[in-house]
């Protein structure tokens with residue numbers, strides 16, 4: 001029975017969860033589910049619920065557990081996730097972590113591990129305030145080490161035709177709130193996964209995305225996770 005990846009990515013905002021989860025998706029052939037991306041899409045729907053979600057995100061606060069659990073569990077019930085998935089940005093509370101384990105156990109699966117990407121606070125602030133994204137295709141850039149001009153948008157259009165903007169929650173003030181929320185919530189989640197040996201920390205300070213990905217592949221090897229055939 002192949003050990004398909006069922007993993008969560010965990011770490012402070014800006015640690016590279018999205019970038020690494022996308023690489024993992026390409027190499028291991030399982031969907032990448034980003035709670036932040038799903039919520040940002042929802043927040044632009046113009047509905048009452050969308051506006052409520054936007055008010056949490058724009059202030060750097062967490063949306064309620066019940067709401068995010070409903071959204072994420074609908075995603076992982078989809079046929080595309082039956083052979084594994086990589087969750088990024090979820091869980092962000094012990095309640096979410098417990099609910100995820102329960103849902104998976106009910107379907108006969110087990111989350112193999114939580115990959116914790118570690119990064120110093122100075123580097124986080126530096127990275128996040130220089131982060132930009134294309135509102136149209138979702139590509140993420142960094143003005144300092146991965147500028148839009150060097151890569152272009154995911155749809156292959158000239159970069160001059162893309163809407164490259166800063167996320168409303170990547171401004172210096174909101175970054176501080178998000179870091180505070182992370183500091184307050186991270187410890188219990190780390191303990192939760194460490195307790196039964198499912199925590200896999202990876203230090204990313206001063207490392208390129210390629211170096212982090214190499215460490216990540218080694219870690220998955222240790223976990224016995226193999227690419228989906």
Ligand code: AMP
Nearest residue numbers: 035036056057061062063068089090092
């Ligand atoms: P991210 O893109 O992962 O940094 O998420 C952006 C924002 O979406 C967060 O600051 C929260 O407001 C919200 N969010 C994302 N994931 C969760 C989650 N698992 N629980 C609660 N709120 C979340």
